[in-house]
Amino acid sequence: MQNRIAPSRGTMIVASVVTAVAIGLVPAGGAFAAETTAVPVSVSAAASTTSPSDVLSGTPWETTGAVDQDGNVVPLTDEAVVNFVGWAYYGTDGTFTMYDLADAPKMQGDWTVSADGAERTLVAKDAAGEVLFERTVPITVLTADEFTYRVIPDAADPATFYDIIHTPTDHPEPLAEAPVDEEVVTIAPDGDAADGEASDELAETGNAGPIVALVAGIVALLGGAAVYITRMVRRGRTS
Known part of the structure; x- marks a missing residue:
């Protein structure tokens, strides 16, 4: 053998x-997956040494509530506030992206917060970098635990308003997949987008x-x- x-x-x-x-x-x-936003980092520095911009960019934000001028809770599905609901990602480089709660892109562009933390300004841009609009809204709360801005539907009636409440989230930034057809969004009073007017799509992943x-x-x-x-x-x- x-x-x-x-x-x-x-x-x-x-x-x-x-x-x-x-x-x-x-x-x-x-290795070939699209990059997503990292888990949010809470602001640990003392308030006196942390700028409002640092606080806003310190975490992604989720819309978690809304109240009217009388302090009444407004459902996030209410037509008066639904356009402002979603995920918001404010980059430390001064750019932002926003999505609805179904992870569909809403808009993108540049952002700033006033040095005293009293106002937030958005400059929405299309995919080519062209400015679509600019909006500034008053901020009522800006801490590591809450970001709330005020929406005044009618400038002639400032006594009627809605405060849109956001809290930190660990929701990763959705994949920025470009839709087959041009996405349709409406520019809301504070500059956040909703269904209606045309807006350019975000970049497509590989x-x-x-x-x-x-x-x-x-x-x-x-x-x-x-x-x-x-x-x-x-x-x-x-x-």
Whole structure:
């Protein structure tokens, strides 16, 4: 009976090299995923040393409530406030993106907060960077735990208003996938968008499908080469 020949040291080295190369070619999990906003960081510095801009950009925000001028709670589905509901991401670079609670893009552009924290200004822009509109609203609360601004539907009647309440969220920024058709949004009084007037779409994320398929093919070829080399070595030892 012919003795089974153990794989030679050379065969094992070849197989190891092929395996290492194959592993190196496979992308790490999530390597082709679109970037998302990191988990929010709470403001830990003393209020006297933290600027209003730092507070606003210190975390993503979620609309969690609304009250009218009489202190009555207004449902977020009410037509008077629904246009202001969603996720808001204020970047430290002075840019912002906003989405509705279904993660659909609402608008993007630049933002600022006055040095005293009394006002927020948005400059909404389309995908080409052209200015669509500019809106400034009064801020009633701006802390690490709450951001509330005031919406006055009719400038001639400032006694009637709605305070839109936001609290920190760990909701990651949605993937900015461009819709097939131009998204339709309406510019609300404070500059937040809702259904109605045209607004440009956000940037489309990449597609990693073809790259993954190519890498898989390369790995399969390397695996075949390893088997072939092993067989040739065995034949040489038995001939």
